[in-house]
Amino acid sequence: MSPRLTVPLDFQRLGPDAMRSRAEELLEQVRTRRSVREFSSEPIPMEVVERCIELASTAPSGAHQQPWTFALVTDPALKRRIRAAAEEEERANYGGRMNDEWLDDLAPLGTDADKPFLEHAPCLIVLFRQAWGELPDGTRKQHYYTQESVGIAAGFLLASLHLCGLATLTHTPSPMGFLAEVLGRPENEKAFLLIPVGYPAEGCEVPALERKRLEQVLVRR
Numbered sequence: 001m002s003p004r005l006t007v008p009l010d011f012q013r014l015g016p017d018a019m020r021s022r023a024e025e026l027l028e029q030v031r032t033r034r035s036v037r038e039f040s041s042e043p044i045p046m047e048v049v050e051r052c053i054e055l056a057s058t059a060p061s062g063a064h065q066q067p068w069t070f071a072l073v074t075d076p077a078l079k080r081r082i083r084a085a086a087e088e089e090e091r092a093n094y095g096g097r098m099n100d101e102w103l104d105d106l107a108p109l110g111t112d113a114d115k116p117f118l119e120h121a122p123c124l125i126v127l128f129r130q131a132w133g134e135l136p137d138g139t140r141k142q143h144y145y146t147q148e149s150v151g152i153a154a155g156f157l158l159a160s161l162h163l164c165g166l167a168t169l170t171h172t173p174s175p176m177g178f179l180a181e182v183l184g185r186p187e188n189e190k191a192f193l194l195i196p197v198g199y200p201a202e203g204c205e206v207p208a209l210e211r212k213r214l215e216q217v218l219v220r221r
């Protein structure tokens, strides 16, 4: 067993008024996040994206194994290959793999099998879940709660990109097996989300959707 080492907790305690105004301010900022499907090709400051990936990588994880890899794709040829492979899967999805109820549920979003944003967005982040680890001798190391861990990291990533002024889409072309292949990732890495990042296209519109109110999502006991 490895020894348990500790360090003092770095924790900033705020007064109740500061806490309230921080919560209001954050909610106002986060409320405007939307899934964007029309991106401008304008370049973005990539160091901001890298900082947000670093931020996402501070997420808690099962046994602190940090079971994630963020593949940052800017190469136009790779983006083109990803678009072509995603559209091939989506043609099969929209052409029959998704049932009528599913297609009806998606109608308000206006999605279809065409995914031009995969080429237009200046970068794509492919978030991989490491289903198991690889020890230096090549043997497998078990990982724990990888879905939960990577899901939390994804939330950190989407929120931080938005707060830094960048638009994102949470995209899940399915199945996503082609991503590990195109990006040359090892067998233990399973694509979890494909996130185009950039500025919205000029005049971008998004579906008129309403969010559930607090009273619909909160139960107090």
Ligand code: IYR
Pocket (backbone or CB within 6 Å): 090, 093, 106, 109, 111, 112, 113, 171, 172, 173, 174
């Ligand atoms: N993956 C498809 C379909 C799709 C499914 C759900 I659930 C969405 O919320 C949105 C789209 C696509 O990307 O078009």
